[in-house]
Amino acid sequence: MRHFTAALDAENIKIRKSKMIWITLAIFTLAPLMGGFFMFVLKDPELARSSGLLGDKAQLLGEATWPAFFSLLAQIIAVGGIIVFGFVTSWVFGREYADRTIKDLLSLPVHRTLIVIAKFVTVLVTCLLLSLYVIAIGMLAGMVVGLPDWSYATAVDGFYLLASTTALTLALSPPVAFFACYGKGFLAPVGFVIFMVVCAQIIAAIGYGEYFPWAVPALFSGMTGIEGGLESSSLLLVLLVGVVGFSTTLVWWLFADQY
Template sequence: MKYFLATLHTEGLKIIKSKVIWIIAAAFSIAPLMAGFFMFVLKDPALAESAGLVGAQAQVAGEANWQSYLDLHAQMIGVGGIFVFGFVTSWIFGREYVDNTVKDLLTLPYSRAVIVTSKFLASFMTNIVLSAYIVALGFFIGWIVGLPQWSSAIVMQNLYVILIVTMLTIVLSTPVAFFASYSRGYLAPVGFVIITLIFSQILTAVGHGEYFPWAVPALYSGLTGETIISWSSLIIIGITSLLGFLSTLYWWLFADQH
């Protein structure tokens, strides 16, 4: 436990002191800003009509109220989180190879399993903080816009959905860690994330998204109008995340590291 906590502390320092995470947070901030802009446009029909195409695009967000606004946040995390959380995971694992610091990790006097587990936990915690930041920023923007129909019941119900969507999206980042370790860099895992996003859109469009793990969070967020998740989808996500974790652990334990 002492080694694990020391390793986790080191990973936390790497993340906090790196500019990459702050750049990712700044880029992810665009999502609630756009959601707030759409709500602002929808509140004023005359402005929406004069905005032309922007007004038409804003109709996708629904009505200008807290329910539609928070629904939109869940959908942004369900879709955009696949890329953002995946990139964070690929950076945490791949940076050791890119910065040529993996040799230093491998000389430490404890099991490589400790390193892998601490990296996964650091990735999980970082992604949770990013999601919480986006939601908090969204609430701030929503209050500035002055959205109507605020109620504690609506907020609690939507926060529950956002939490589930966030958890499902984060656990699906474990295969990204394997590709980052296997390829010893960022390109392959980012390519994998992009491929999963493409297939998510295709399979959701043809009605089979519930069987593709990376499409399930977006479906649960209400992207198609429903917030229902089946046990089969949960089992598929569980198997996918477990395989990603075990394959990453196996690679670090048994693969030749140069």
């Protein structure tokens, strides 16, 4: 337990002192603010049109209500989270190869399983905090805009949607860790994330998104107009991807230095 705590502390220090966290915060600050802006435009399209804003295009979002805004925030986490969470994961695992500190970690008198788990816990905590940050900024933007239809039931449903979408998106991060280790750097995992996002868009567009794990969070968030309308098999696929990604990353750390 002492070794695990030490490994976790080391990973947390790396996160706090890196520029990566500020880049991700900047990205996740802009997204909910833009969502609040679109809701403002949608709430009063006549004012937006007279002010020169894109009121007609903003109407494509639907209606300016709290349920619609919760769904929009969930879509931000689902689509943006795959990229941002993948970036965080690739940094946590890939930097050891980029900075050439992997040999130092492998030579430590600490079981490598503990190092891998500490890295995944760091990714989990960091991404959860980023999601909470998005939700907090989004809630503040919604209150400033003055969105209607707020109620206890709406809040419970909205936070359930956000929590579930975050969990599904996080479950897709472990394969990124494996590609960071296999590719020994940042290029392979970032390329993998971009490729999966593109494939998710194409596969969802032709109607088979529920069978492609990287499209499931966006579908669950209501991007197609139906929130949470997925079979349990789709959710199990996402879980399976997470388990396989974690297992392959762990196996790589345990045996890669034998070659």
